[in-house]
Amino acid sequence: MDLIRTSVASGGKYSPASRLCQYRVLSPVFSAMRSCVIPAPTRIAATFFPKRARMAQGEGFFDGMPGIVAKMKSSQHEALPRHVFRCRWNQETENKCGDFLNETKHAAPLSMPLPITSLSLLSRLRDEGDDAGWQVSWKRFLELYHSPLMAMATGIYRYQTGNAEPPEEAIEDVVASVVVDFFKRDRFDPERGRLRTYLRVLTNARIVDMLRKEKPLDHESITAGGDALTDTLPAESPEEGRSFQQALLATLIEDLREHIPLRQFEIFEMVKLVGMPPDLVAAELGVQRGVIDNTIYKVMNRLREIAASPEYQEEYYS
Amino acid sequence: MKNPLFKKTEEQLTPREEAEITQELAEAYRQNEISEKQPGFQRIAEKVKLTISINTEAIPPPKNT
Numbered sequence: 001m002d003l004i005r006t007s008v009a010s011g012g013k014y015s016p017a018s019r020l021c022q023y024r025v026l027s028p029v030f031s032a033m034r035s036c037v038i039p040a041p042t043r044i045a046a047t048f049f050p051k052r053a054r055m056a057q058g059e060g061f062f063d064g065m066p067g068i069v070a071k072m073k074s075s076q077h078e079a080l081p082r083h084v085f086r087c088r089w090n091q092e093t094e095n096k097c098g099d100f101l102n103e104t105k106h107a108a109p110l111s112m113p114l115p116i117t118s119l120s121l122l123s124r125l126r127d128e129g130d131d132a133g134w135q136v137s138w139k140r141f142l143e144l145y146h147s148p149l150m151a152m153a154t155g156i157y158r159y160q161t162g163n164a165e166p167p168e169e170a171i172e173d174v175v176a177s178v179v180v181d182f183f184k185r186d187r188f189d190p191e192r193g194r195l196r197t198y199l200r201v202l203t204n205a206r207i208v209d210m211l212r213k214e215k216p217l218d219h220e221s222i223t224a225g226g227d228a229l230t231d232t233l234p235a236e237s238p239e240e241g242r243s244f245q246q247a248l249l250a251t252l253i254e255d256l257r258e259h260i261p262l263r264q265f266e267i268f269e270m271v272k273l274v275g276m277p278p279d280l281v282a283a284e285l286g287v288q289r290g291v292i293d294n295t296i297y298k299v300m301n302r303l304r305e306i307a308a309s310p311e312y313q314e315e316y317y318s
Numbered sequence: 319m320k321n322p323l324f325k326k327t328e329e330q331l332t333p334r335e336e337a338e339i340t341q342e343l344a345e346a347y348r349q350n351e352i353s354e355k356q357p358g359f360q361r362i363a364e365k366v367k368l369t370i371s372i373n374t375e376a377i378p379p380p381k382n383t
Binding site for chain 2: 247
């Protein structure tokens, strides 16, 4: 609580335009949350929100937090809405915030690291240990890779059935199975192979399983072909390639978010991802235009450093 | 063609390359933000949840010693 008060007194101020609490207030609060030893649902919520820098005016971060945590607890951590970053700062909010931080201080210690979604850590997400971490992991993975998996499953289905049009439900079943498999099986190792190849093999196996089980008489080539079918994969379609590249860029953005200060990411997000004019962002955040330009320069360099890793390079190009 | 985002970091980006990167990142970001609204997403999420719950129920709870 002292941390927040100090933060408000020293750096935090109301934005003249929106009267919303500025980033400089929340940044140290998030840092405190991250360093706090906090229970799983709260820890996940605290980690989750910085990744979801959605700014829904009129709804407070801390106003919503206790309710969300309670809902997560009561529904086995299923409720993870895209939410807000800024909050209206008043006595009521401060009290709620205090309750929230008190809860975190008195929680049982956990040695597990905060869940992070990045390409290099995808394999780790599967075995985060507790159920809550796992729930967040697969949902985040599905959000990032839903489109390429759909394109992948559709292409492979057509390939395995001689260009038959796949039923929508069948493709959804396959994608769901692949997501479960990805998180259940301890096979994917970024150092041993590419993610896209691993996902294609998994998807192909599930498609073949499904076709064999479904209508073996209609798919004689599959039953006759035996395991050879699981060994051959169709060429990647342009749609699938494009979709995977987009998912990879989204993963890169997630990775970037984990590697730079929150405020820097907000500026980068507003200017480069949302497309707001730099002058407007400077006015919104109450800083000089030069700060925005310098931040963008730094963040772009950091982004390129992360993208330069062999892992990203190999995944991006098929 | 090589994406300029993946150029060596010591190589300077041209304004055109930077604009290209920005456009691609913004598109990836936008697509990711609306992923939950894409066709089939919710149904797949439900199927994953269902599979997880079935698998979880199938595993007997640890015995208290």
